[in-house]
Amino acid sequence: xxxxxxxxxxxxxxxxxxxxxxxxxxxxxxxxxxxxxxxxxxxxxxxxxxxxxxxxxxxxxxxxxxxxxxxxxxxxxxxxxxxxxxxxxxxxxxxxxxxxxxxxxxxxxxxxxxxxxxxxxxxxxxxxxxxxxxxxxxxxxxxxxxxxxxxxxxxxxxxxxxxxxxxxxxxxxxxxxxxxxxxxxxxxxxxxxxxxxxxxxxxxxxxxxxxxxxxxxxxxxxxxxxxxxxxxxxxxxxxxxxxxxxxxxxxxxxxxxxxxxxxxxxxxxxxxxxxxxxxxxxxxxxxxxxxxxxxxxxxxxxxxxxxxxxxxxxxxxxxxxxxxxxxxxxxxxxxxxxxxxxxxxxxxxxxxxxxxxxxxxxxxxxxxxxxxxxxxxxxxxxxxxxxxxxxxxxxxxxxxxxxxxxxxxxxxxxxxxxxxxxxxxxxxxxxxxxxxxxxxxxxxxxxxxxxxxxxxxxxxxxxxxxxxxxxxxxxx
Numbered sequence: 001x002x003x004x005x006x007x008x009x010x011x012x013x014x015x016x017x018x019x020x021x022x023x024x025x026x027x028x029x030x031x032x033x034x035x036x037x038x039x040x041x042x043x044x045x046x047x048x049x050x051x052x053x054x055x056x057x058x059x060x061x062x063x064x065x066x067x068x069x070x071x072x073x074x075x076x077x078x079x080x081x082x083x084x085x086x087x088x089x090x091x092x093x094x095x096x097x098x099x100x101x102x103x104x105x106x107x108x109x110x111x112x113x114x115x116x117x118x119x120x121x122x123x124x125x126x127x128x129x130x131x132x133x134x135x136x137x138x139x140x141x142x143x144x145x146x147x148x149x150x151x152x153x154x155x156x157x158x159x160x161x162x163x164x165x166x167x168x169x170x171x172x173x174x175x176x177x178x179x180x181x182x183x184x185x186x187x188x189x190x191x192x193x194x195x196x197x198x199x200x201x202x203x204x205x206x207x208x209x210x211x212x213x214x215x216x217x218x219x220x221x222x223x224x225x226x227x228x229x230x231x232x233x234x235x236x237x238x239x240x241x242x243x244x245x246x247x248x249x250x251x252x253x254x255x256x257x258x259x260x261x262x263x264x265x266x267x268x269x270x271x272x273x274x275x276x277x278x279x280x281x282x283x284x285x286x287x288x289x290x291x292x293x294x295x296x297x298x299x300x301x302x303x304x305x306x307x308x309x310x311x312x313x314x315x316x317x318x319x320x321x322x323x324x325x326x327x328x329x330x331x332x333x334x335x336x337x338x339x340x341x342x343x344x345x346x347x348x349x350x351x352x353x354x355x356x357x358x359x360x361x362x363x364x365x366x367x368x369x370x371x372x373x374x375x376x377x378x379x380x381x382x383x384x385x386x387x388x389x390x391x392x393x394x395x396x397x398x399x400x401x402x403x404x405x406x407x408x409x410x411x412x413x414x415x416x417x418x419x420x421x422x423x424x425x426x427x428x429x430x431x432x433x434x435x436x437x438x439x440x441x442x443x444x445x446x447x448x449x450x451x452x453x454x455x456x457x458x459x460x461x462x463x464x465x466x467x468x469x470x471x472x473x474x475x476x
Contacts, residue, residue: 038239057212
């Protein structure tokens with residue numbers, strides 16, 4: 001299956017599995033008050049850190065070792081990864097259940113014990129589910145990945161709708177997430193068993209954990225950057241402000257979903273591509289393509305999303321349409337750091353990225369403590385931008401020192417230039433064309449900007465399609 005076809009399947013699957021909260025967002029914000037939605041977001045923040053901890057960096061270890069192994073050795077590594085994930089899931093669940101009363105007392109928002117337990121189910125299972133899902137991607141089984149992801153998304157959406165209409169509120173969202181995760185796991189178990197053949201292999205655990213634990217620490221550090229802002233908002237500003245910020249962050253996450261199809265192909269295969277003939281050149285080009293796609297789609301979203309948010313969200317969320325612009329720009333910076341760090345993963349450990357993430361996390365935590373109580377939402381956004389800019393610089397410098405890649409930097413510079421001009425022109429037209437809706441101006445300029453991006457050869461895939469199209473028609 002070629003790259004474009006795989007990307008199409010991944011796009012559908014990711015949107016349905018991870019984008020369900022985005023699809024349901026306008027409906028949910030109309031069904032819940034600002035306080036209720038802010039409380040729900042606090043629960044989601046708990047799930048986010050839980051997902052990182054239960055994942056234990058094992059998926060990144062799979063990318064590193066399973067992708068470059070073959071035969072029986074590969075099956076043993078797959079079994080080892082799955083066994084470790086199950087053990088982490090069980091041990092983590094027990095620890096949380098035992099310490100539940102203490103956990104409830106330290107949270108900034110009041111919750112019931114059963115709500116935490118409902119949240120624990122999909123959070124625990126996420127680490128286990130990620131193993132067979134990663135195998136599907138590594139084995140280029142994009143169609144099956146898509147079918148399973150769509151099934152989970154449809155089930156979760158239908159249950160959320162029915163339970164909210166029945167008056168379950170926050171509990172309805174938690175129940176639908178738990179049931180859909182259990183269903184997805186059951187559907188994946190047969191394939192997982194087929195790939196590993198035997199459960200319980202632990203011989204490679206030291207090797208896997210040596211690589212995975214630094215990734216876990218790095219992931220926890222990233223959470224300090226992207227999660228502590230909302231914890232500080234909940235503690236110092238209130239859940240109503242948290243709700244506005246969270247809605248903005250949800251819309252900004254659409255950028256990540258748009259980029260996921262390419263990322264789902266690139267990240268599992270980047271190490272093997274590096275080891276191929278002319279691997280450095282290919283990795284540099286493909287990594288820079290990921291950066292440019294982030295700039296291109298981020299620019300288009302900045303032009304479109306604020307007007308869309310003001311159109312579909314309740315009046316109480318209108319401030320979110322302004323905050324989202326800053327969060328989308330930050331998303332572009334984060335995406336660049338994700339793609340320009342291959343050198344940090346090319347060796348047998350990932351300690352370099354762990355230290356980088358830790359430095360950025362400490363910077364962010366100190367910044368939030370100072371800025372959020374004084375500047376509120378904008379203080380959180382400002383510190384978030386500072387932390388990710390520092391992360392990008394450090395990851396690039398360290399990665400290049402470990403594995404130099406010949407990037408053509410003029411490509412992303414051209415993308416940035418087109419994006420800045422398009423956004424500035426949008427602001428100018430919105431001021432002089434006051435009778436034209438903001439969304440209409442944004443849609444028009446996003447199409448024009450995309451044409452300039454293609455013209456500047458910043459999107460090589462459309463050029464390939466056009467070349468093929470021209471070749472096919474040259475024989476007519």
